[in-house]
Amino acid sequence: MGLREKFFLFLILFFFCSQNKQKKEIVLKEIGLRMEVPAGWKVGLPSFKSGKRYKIDPKGDHCFPSESHSYPFGRVWSFDLAPFSSLTEFIHTQPTLHGLTLTERPILISGYEGIEVIGFGIGENKIPVKGVYQYIQKGEKVIVASFLTIEDSFPAQESLFRSALKSLKID
Secondary structure (H helix, E strand, O other): OOHHHHHHHHHHHHHHHHHHOOOOEEEEHHHOEEEEOOOOOEEEEEOOOOOOOEEEOOOOOEEEOOOOOOOOEEEEEEEEOOOOOOHHHHHHOOOOOOOEEEEEEEEEEOOEEEEEEEEEEEOHHHOEEEEEEEEEEEOOEEEEEEEEEEHHHHHHHHHHHHHHHHOOEEO
């Protein structure tokens, strides 16, 4: 292999390696949101294909470490605040997105006020699940960023979830 071929091979390998080191993120342009996903996780959408839970899609609103397992996963989405008069009313109205509220605290994300809830519920196959949900009010929209996992693994996953949520930016 000549010098020229080695140089091109080096460039290709450099490009490939640099692409793999880029941080992955969920981007929802319609609500001006960006959030990094945990290292090694994929961004995608739920899939109903037999044997697969998720499909990779860079425009997806979910993130997950495995395409075939239900937990853990993260999701970002938005709702209209109406007909509710406040964010507090939105998160306390049954049925809630987060299940049973274990803890609740005020938060501020990119200058927008919100409420963080740690919630408990029953997931797929009647498995107890626990998650962190950040509800952020942006005008007449409620943005929800959440991570959910099997209850027993929540303590081990929580710092990973919080690191991703800390990267949340809203324009």
